[in-house]
Amino acid sequence: MDNKQAIPEKMRAVLLTGFGGIDKLQYREDVPVPRAGSGEVLVRVGACGMNNTDINLRTRWYDRDVNESLSEDVGLKGAGDPKKADADTSGTWKEEKIVFPRIQGAAVVGTIVAVGEAVDASRIGERVIVDPQVRDLSLPERAQLVAYLGGERDGGYAEYTAVPTENAYAIESNLTDAELATFPTSYDTAEEMLVRARLGKGETVVITGAAGGVGTALVQLSLIRGATVIAIAGAAKEERLKALGAHHFVARENPDVRGAIEAIVGERAVDVVADVVGGPFFTDSLKLLRRGGRYSTAGAIAGPIQPIDLRDLIYKDLELFGITCPTPETFKSIIGHVAEGRLKPLIEKTYKLRDLADAQTELVKRNHVGKLVVVP
Incomplete structure (x- = not known):
């Protein structure tokens, strides 16, 4: 040495x-x-x-x-x-x-x-x-x-x-x-979630756990991509998440989170769900996605074992991605965003x-x- x-x-x-x-x-x-x-x-x-x-x-x-x-x-x-x-x-x-x-x-x-x-x-x-x-x-x-x-x-x-x-x-x-x-761990995980889900400009993404480390990273990285962000988090965090740039906010305490999101997106539905919470909302996530939509997850703190209606997955031609191992290229992209001052x-x-x-x-x-x- x-x-x-x-x-x-x-x-x-x-x-x-x-x-x-x-x-x-x-x-x-x-x-x-x-x-x-x-x-x-x-x-x-x-x-x-x-x-x-x-x-x-x-x-x-x-x-x-x-x-x-x-x-x-x-x-x-x-x-x-x-x-x-x-x-x-x-x-x-x-x-x-x-x-x-x-x-x-x-x-x-x-x-x-x-x-x-x-x-x-x-x-x-x-x-x-x-x-x-x-x-x-x-x-x-x-x-x-x-x-x-x-x-x-x-x-x-x-x-x-x-x-x-x-x-x-x-x-x-x-x-x-x-x-x-x-930035490490949270932002490379978030970036990998969005890379795998191919979130693009003009698309709508629902982000669960939006106030946490990965969640706030997802908000910022989705905005860099030009997406419309619907953030889900505790009601007390609405002001700070909107200040970060989230276009819409739904309180997780809302008895009908899915209904609140449907009221926002209308018939167009959701392109991507970026989920770091899991739990019962998983089932609703698949129902919110449009045909050809993508679900990306890197966490299940609200409960890892949840039911799935395979008809949502099959008949809507959905894609599901599980994220544990971001690539070196993903980490390098975060370094680039940091160096250019694009992340807060x-x-x-x-x-x-x-x-x-x-x-x-x-x-x-x-x-x-x-x-x-x-x-x-």
């Missing part, structure tokens, strides 16, 4: 010690600083954005034994049968076992301070934004994910993290590290590393618009 500056042996970090509630997060100041292996760089973390994947993994919500919605209570206490919440549980997107303790945090921005073998030392000093998806590009395009930052390998809720050099993208921007940390970072609040438990407690309440960010 090539160093041009002194790197400490120990660092501050938050360790996830097992599946369960907030109490499984342990703040430490004596965690060994990782070393950059061959083909890797060591990043001094400037900021790390928070995402639902942090909660999903900690609570064991990814496990196939868990079918409940990701409520505030689940987010605080853990999901499913606590007797099964052990290290033998498959708790990641890839349905693999987690090695505890684990450092979570996928959305990393920082500075390269050291490099491993086979990495040019000129990278030291670069300000970078990290793509959290570690891929094997020899695999089929939609099956390249081999590890996720903060899941199968340690992430950014620490002072330092080691990542593959190809995942660390140099960034030139006037935005702060905290502002830049709002939305930070609700920043937290110190030692206050990560408080930050996750706030995240599961879902009162925010945009992102919560941890600044070590």
Whole structure:
């Protein structure tokens, strides 16, 4: 490992010690600083954005034994049968076992301070934004994910993290590290949802969970494409989402969300549904889509198991897309939007590393618009 500056042996970090509630997060100041292996760089973390994947993994919500919605209570206490919440549980997107303790945090921005073998030392000093998806590009395009930052390998809720050099993208921007940390995970997921659904100029898109990290990204990226945006979120968030550019708003508390959307679109119907919530609205989503419409999903926090009327899918010639692994090209396109100033970072609040438990407690309440960010 090539160093041009002194790197400490120990660092501050938050360790996830097992599946369960907030109490499984342990703040430490004596965690060994990782070393950059061959083909890797060591990043001094400037900021790390928070995402639902942090909660999903900690609570064991990814496990196939868990079918409940990701409520505030689940987010605080853990999901499913606590007797099964052990290290033998498959708790990641890839349905693999987690090695505890684990450092979570996928959305990393920082500075390269050291490099491993086979990495040019000129990278030291670069300000970078990290793509959290570690891929094997020899695999089929939609099956390249081999590890996720903060899941199968340690992430950014620490002072330092080691990542593959190809995942660390140099960034030139006037935005702060905290502002830049709002983009990874949320915006590349949103972009992939819209790329796959081929959302085009003049089309109408319905966005569920529009006030969250992926939701606000979907709003902005849909507007860049020239689409008409119908945002669904909690009633208290209407003003802020319209200020972000949403053309129409439907409160999720509305007893007839589908009817409210039908009143907006009329006979033309909806071209694309971008869904990060799942739950009972899934069935209505397919009924709202026009013939040849597209449904794209990257989340199911309101409940993953839902009925489907196959006649909607068949007779309307619909297309359904599930998104877990955005491509490198998708991440690069987000970097381009950021560099050109086309995306607005939305930070609700920043937290110190030692206050990560408080930050996750706030995240599961879902009162925010945009992102919560941890600044070590």
